[in-house]
Amino acid sequence: MTVVSPAAEPRRGKPWLQRALPYLLVAPTLIFITMFTLRPAVQALWDSAHSRPRANQPFAYVGSQNYEDLFNERHFIGRQYVKILHNTLVFTGGTLVVSLPLALLLAMLLNRKIRALGLWRFCVFYPVLLPMIGGATIWAFLFSDSIGLLNTILRSFNLGTVPWLLDPDTVLPSVIAVNIWKQTGYFMLFYLAGLQGIPRDIYEAAELDGAGLFRQFWNLTLPLLRRTTLFLLIIGVTFGFQTVEQLEVMGRGNPANRSNMLLYYIFQLRNEKLNTGHVAAMTVILALILLIFTSSNFFLFERGRHDEKA
Amino acid sequence: MKHKLVFVFLLLGALVWSAPALAQDEEIVLDFYYPAAVSGPLQEAFERYAASFTEMHPNVSINVVFTGSYGQTRETVRTEIEGGGAGPDVAVMLSVDLYSFIEDGTIISAQQYIDLLEDPQDFVDDFFPAFMLNSVDAEGNVWTLPFQRSTPILYYNKEHFAEVGLDPEQPPRNLDELIEFAELLTNDERDGIQIPLAGDFPSWLFQSFAIAHGQNLVSHDPTEAFLNTEATKASLAAIQELGDRGVMPVGGSAWGDTPTNFIAGAASMIYHTTGSLTFIRNNATFEFGTGFLPSGPPNEDGEGYGAPTGGGNVYIFDNGTHSEAELQAAWEWAVHLASADIQADWTTTTGYIATRPSAWESEALQNLVAEWPQYTTAPAQLQYADKEIATYRSIDVQVMINTVLSDIISGNESDPDLALEIYQEQIDSLLEPYRGE
Numbered sequence: 001m002t003v004v005s006p007a008a009e010p011r012r013g014k015p016w017l018q019r020a021l022p023y024l025l026v027a028p029t030l031i032f033i034t035m036f037t038l039r040p041a042v043q044a045l046w047d048s049a050h051s052r053p054r055a056n057q058p059f060a061y062v063g064s065q066n067y068e069d070l071f072n073e074r075h076f077i078g079r080q081y082v083k084i085l086h087n088t089l090v091f092t093g094g095t096l097v098v099s100l101p102l103a104l105l106l107a108m109l110l111n112r113k114i115r116a117l118g119l120w121r122f123c124v125f126y127p128v129l130l131p132m133i134g135g136a137t138i139w140a141f142l143f144s145d146s147i148g149l150l151n152t153i154l155r156s157f158n159l160g161t162v163p164w165l166l167d168p169d170t171v172l173p174s175v176i177a178v179n180i181w182k183q184t185g186y187f188m189l190f191y192l193a194g195l196q197g198i199p200r201d202i203y204e205a206a207e208l209d210g211a212g213l214f215r216q217f218w219n220l221t222l223p224l225l226r227r228t229t230l231f232l233l234i235i236g237v238t239f240g241f242q243t244v245e246q247l248e249v250m251g252r253g254n255p256a257n258r259s260n261m262l263l264y265y266i267f268q269l270r271n272e273k274l275n276t277g278h279v280a281a282m283t284v285i286l287a288l289i290l291l292i293f294t295s296s297n298f299f300l301f302e303r304g305r306h307d308e309k310a
Numbered sequence: 311m312k313h314k315l316v317f318v319f320l321l322l323g324a325l326v327w328s329a330p331a332l333a334q335d336e337e338i339v340l341d342f343y344y345p346a347a348v349s350g351p352l353q354e355a356f357e358r359y360a361a362s363f364t365e366m367h368p369n370v371s372i373n374v375v376f377t378g379s380y381g382q383t384r385e386t387v388r389t390e391i392e393g394g395g396a397g398p399d400v401a402v403m404l405s406v407d408l409y410s411f412i413e414d415g416t417i418i419s420a421q422q423y424i425d426l427l428e429d430p431q432d433f434v435d436d437f438f439p440a441f442m443l444n445s446v447d448a449e450g451n452v453w454t455l456p457f458q459r460s461t462p463i464l465y466y467n468k469e470h471f472a473e474v475g476l477d478p479e480q481p482p483r484n485l486d487e488l489i490e491f492a493e494l495l496t497n498d499e500r501d502g503i504q505i506p507l508a509g510d511f512p513s514w515l516f517q518s519f520a521i522a523h524g525q526n527l528v529s530h531d532p533t534e535a536f537l538n539t540e541a542t543k544a545s546l547a548a549i550q551e552l553g554d555r556g557v558m559p560v561g562g563s564a565w566g567d568t569p570t571n572f573i574a575g576a577a578s579m580i581y582h583t584t585g586s587l588t589f590i591r592n593n594a595t596f597e598f599g600t601g602f603l604p605s606g607p608p609n610e611d612g613e614g615y616g617a618p619t620g621g622g623n624v625y626i627f628d629n630g631t632h633s634e635a636e637l638q639a640a641w642e643w644a645v646h647l648a649s650a651d652i653q654a655d656w657t658t659t660t661g662y663i664a665t666r667p668s669a670w671e672s673e674a675l676q677n678l679v680a681e682w683p684q685y686t687t688a689p690a691q692l693q694y695a696d697k698e699i700a701t702y703r704s705i706d707v708q709v710m711i712n713t714v715l716s717d718i719i720s721g722n723e724s725d726p727d728l729a730l731e732i733y734q735e736q737i738d739s740l741l742e743p744y745r746g747e
Binding site: 053054055056057074075076079080144145146147163165166167168251252253254255256257258269271275 | 381385410413414415508509510559560561562563564567570571574576577703706709710713714716717720721722723729732733735736743744
C-alpha cells in the first residue's frame with residue numbers, strides 16, 4: 001500500500017497560476033536584485049582583475065595586480081589608499097567612541113519625567129531629521145576660515161583662528177564632530193527604547209539591596225543594554241564606511257586626502273574614469289568589510305536568540 | 311464601408327511615410343549642450359544667439375540644452391554616445407577634455423572646415439594665441455574653437471596699499487615684491503596674500519608658478535607631462551616661503567573662500583580667475599586694482615610672467631550618424647558662437663575673456679573697459695600665458711598632478727622629492743602607450 005503524503009494530494013489539482021504565484025511574486029525583487037546587486041557585484045569582481053593600457057583598447061587580465069597596487073607605496077593610488085583606509089577607521093572609531101556614550105547619557109537624562117520632555121527629545125533628535133547634505137553645508141559655513149562663525153567667536157576673544165577644514169590636522173576631527181552631531185540623536189533613540197524596555201522593579205529590587213546609582217548603572221543598565229550597544233556598534237561601523245555626503249560639501253576629502261574616506265574616494269576616482277580596475281578592487285574590499293560587519297550582526301543576534309531560549 | 315476604411319489607412323500611411331521625405335529639404339535642428347560654471351542669464355543669452363543664428367540660416371534651428379557642470383556635461387555626452395545615442399551636435403566643454411574626445415573618436419576637427427575658408431590663417435590668427443594652445447593637437451590641427459575662456463590674475467585692495475604706504479597704482483611685479491608687499495600688508499585682521507592652492511585643484515594656480523619658473527607642467531605634446539622638474543621644485547619652494555613668512559595661510563586658501571575673503575578685507579591681495587572679476591566688482595566696497603601675476607626669475611626676454619588659461623571651447627560632435635548638412639550647420643553655429651559680436655556680448659554677460667582681439671574693439675567692450683579698466687589686465691597678460699593641462703588621459707593625469715601637489719603644499723608629504731619621482735613615473739607609464747605614434 002502506498003502512502004500518499006497529505007500535503008501532495010491537494011497540490012496536484014492546483015491550477016498552474018496558483019503554483020506559479022510564489023515565483024511571480026518574488027520575480028520583480030529577484031529581477032531587480034540581479035540587475036542592481038548581483039550583476040554589478042560580478043562586474044566589479046571581473047573589473048578588479050582587468051586593466052587596459054589605453055582607454056579605447058580592450059581590457060586585459062592582470063590577476064591580483066590591481067589589489068597589489070592599492071597597498072604599494074610606490075604606486076600613486078597605493079600612496080593614497082592606505083591613508084584613506086586609515087582615515088575611515090579613525091572616523092568610524094572616533095564617531096562611535098564619543099557618540100555612543102553621549103547617546104546613552106542623553107537617553108538616560110531624557111528617560112525621566114522632566115518639564116518640556118518632548119522639546120528636549122526633539123532638540124536632540126532634530127539633526128537626524130535634517131538631510132546630511134544640508135546639515136553639512138551649515139557646518140561648512142560654521143567652519144569657514146575667515147567668515148565662519150567659529151572663527152568669528154575665536155577672534156572676538158582674541159584667541160587666533162583655526163583653519164578648521166583647511167588644516168590637515170583639524171580637518172578629520174571637524175568632520176567627525178559633524179558626524180557625532182548628526183548620529184547621536186539617532187543612537188539615543190535606540191537607547192531610549194532599550195531603557196524603556198527594562199522593567200522598573202529590577203531597579204527597585206537593586207535599591208532595596210542597597211545598590212547606589214552608579215552600581216545600578218554599571219551592573220544593571222549597561223548589561224541589559226548590551227544587545228542595543230552591539231547593534232549600534234555594528235550599524236555605526238556600517239554608516240562610517242558609507243560616508244559620502246558630508247565630504248562632498250566639507251572639502252571633498254581635502255587637504256591632501258586627509259579627510260577622504262573609502263566610498264567617497266571610490267566615487268571620486270570612478271567619476272573621473274580613472275583606471276576602473278583599481279576602483280573595482282577598492283569596491284570589492286569595501287564590500288567585503290561591510291559584508292563581515294553585516295553578517296556578524298546577523299550571526300550575533302541569531303545566537304543571542306538561541307541563548308535566550310536555552 | 312470596410313474598403314473605405316482600408317483606403318483611409320493607406321492614405322494616412324502614405325502621408326506618414328512621405329513626411330520625412332518632404333521635410334528632407336534641409337530642415338535641421340542642432341542639439342547644443344552647454345554647462346554653467348558662472349552665474350548669469352546664460353540660457354537667455356544662448357537663446358538670443360540661437361535666434362540671431364536662425365535669422366541668418368532659416369533652415370537651421372538650435373535646441374539649447376543646459377547640462378549642469380562641466381563634469382556632468384562630459385558624462386552626459388559620453389553616456390549618450392556610448393549608449394548608442396547620437397549625442398549633441400555641438401557642445402561647450404572644458405578645453406582640456408580635447409584628447410579624451412579625440413581618443414573616443416566622437417568629435418570632428420574644425421580644421422577641415424577652416425581649410426575651406428578663403429583665408430584660413432586669418433581666421434585662426436584672430437584668436438588670442440594662448441587660447442588656441444588648447445584647441446590644437448601636436449600637429450597643429452585645430453579641433454575646437456575657444457569660447458568661454460579665463461586666466462588667473464592678481465587682485466589687490468588699493469585702500470590697504472595706501473594704508474601701509476604702498477603705491478595703490480603699482481601691484482607687485484615679481485615674487486620678491488610679492489613677499490615684500492605682503493609682509494607690509496599682513497596684520498592680525500588679514501593675510502597679505504591668499505592663493506587658492508588648498509583644495510582638490512591646486513594645479514591651475516600652481517601652473518602660473520611653474521610657467522614663471524620656466525617650465526610649464528605640459529607642452530604641445532599630449533604624451534608628456536613635466537612634474538618632476540627644477541621649475542616644479544622652485545615653485546614649491548616659493549609657495550612654501552609665502553607660508554613660512556606668515557603672509558599667506560600655510561597650504562593656501564580654499565577656492566570659493568578666496569574672493570569672499572578679498573571683498574571682506576581679510577586678504578589684501580589674491581590670485582583668482584578673471585571669472586571672479588564681475589563678482590568682486592559688484593561686491594567690493596573699496597577701490598581695487600588688478601595686475602599680472604607676479605613674475606618669477608627673469609627669462610631671456612627679461613620677463614618671467616606666467617599664467618595658464620582655463621575654461622571651455624566649442625566642440626563639434628559626430629559619431630557617424632550626422633549628415634554632411636548637419637555637420638556643416640554645426641560648424642557654422644560654432645563659428646557664430648566664437649564670432650567677435652557674440653564674444654563681446656558673452657564677456658559682458660559672464661565676465662569670461664572675449665577670445666579674439668577684434669571683439670575687444672567692439673563698442674560693448676570699449677564701454678565696459680572705459681568704466682572698468684580692470685578688464686584689460688587679462689587680455690594683456692595673455693601674451694605670457696601658456697597651455698592648461700591637456701594630455702592623453704587628461705583627467706587621470708590631472709588627478710595625479712593635483713594629488714601630489716596637494717600632498718606637498720599642505721605639508722602631508724614627508725618626502726616631496728620621492729613623491730614627485732613616483733608620480734612622474736606613474737604619469738609616464740600612463741602616457742607611454744600613446745607615444746611614438
